[in-house]
Amino acid sequence: MSLDRLTTAAREAEPAWEDDRAARVLASAMTRRERRIARARVLRRAAAFGGVVGIVCVVLLRGASASAPVDPPGEPAFAQAQLQGDGGYARD
């Protein structure tokens, strides 16, 4: 049989796509679809929660770095050098 005739025969041969098979595939697809939607919802909420936590962390870190540094009390370097009599070395 020629390729053209085989092609036509293949086109005319319909798959066994009965109603109960179609319904079974649909039911399974619906279940999976619900599951996908639920998973997407959970992921979306997790991403939103993660984003909020991230923003709070950034704000807290910025607040911490903006506060005045707590330096140990002591003499400035120049005054200390004068006190130790280093001949003006520190002034230069």
Next chain:
Amino acid sequence: MTAIVRPGGLVVPHAASVRDPEAFEALYRAHARYVAGVVHRLLSRGGRDGELDDIVQETFLDAFEGLREIDEPRSVRAWLVTVAVRRTRRILARRRRRALFAFFAKDYAPRASDPRDRSPVDDLYDALERIPADLRIPWVLHRVEQMSLPETAQACEVSLATVKRRIAEAEERLERRLEEKR
């Protein structure tokens, strides 16, 4: 109203109802048989172990999520075929890997069918199974499904020139294989 039903059985879920189960069902009922037919021929006799059912199911799940991007209702069917082709290609690649493994394991036996049950179309499917999926898919879409060349190129996600070349090469190989059988 959950879905827009157009003349010719084209169903497009309304943009606001993409999460509606009724819209999903309407889309499925309108196009499932057509998609199953295309996949049946792409897989050669519908494949094995529920491959056809899996691909149809996955196609509708993927397509339903992507349908929001489609404005033109006419392109719904083309979009479904594109998704189905993508899925089919994966199945064919997996099948090839398994066949290779089975060959090395000396456990591979081709499907033997009773000669009395064979139809002439089986010769075509046998020949199709022996050519690479990249050649076989465009050939089936164009020659068997009678899709135009631009539609075939779109479904296969390749250029028009590539699809023409692949169809011509598939045609040549199929002719040769069928000639050997005679």
